[in-house]
Amino acid sequence: MANEIVIAQTTIDNEDQARALARGAVESKLAAGVHIDAPITAVYWWKNEVETAQEWRISYMTTTDRLPQLEAWLSEKHPYDVPQWITLPVTGGSEAYLSWVVEETTRD
Known part of the structure; x- marks a missing residue:
């Protein structure tokens, strides 16, 4: 089905690069929003x-x-030789939020 919602994840070893990868994806309308988790091991x-x-x-x-x-x-922008790239299906959520994700990632 078109426009199903997913969460795609990667990791990077630098907070500034994480912020740049987040902002670039949102500015390009490739993602409606991005979360950056605190440093993990x-x-x-x-x-x-x-x-x-x-x-x-x-x-x-x-x-x-x-x-x-x-x-x-992300493949072009990420500095790792083999960056983590996984996707997780979103199987539920508020209709308003899910609609917002679709709306924000639709090109004008």
Whole structure:
């Protein structure tokens, strides 16, 4: 179904870059809104080593219609070789909020 709501997430190791990725997506109408979580600790495998890093989680509220453009935009802007990119379906919520997400991500 067109315009289903999703939350797309990535992480980055710099708060200023997190803010830039958030603002750029909203200004481009790729996301209606973005949440940046306080620093989290990431533990992961990278090049045969266990790494630990401080990161900021960025959650984009968008639609399935805008998701491909958001993913392509983020791929160009994100400095990581392999950035986290996951999407979570929104299975419910207030009709007013869900309508707002659709309205704000629709190009004029």
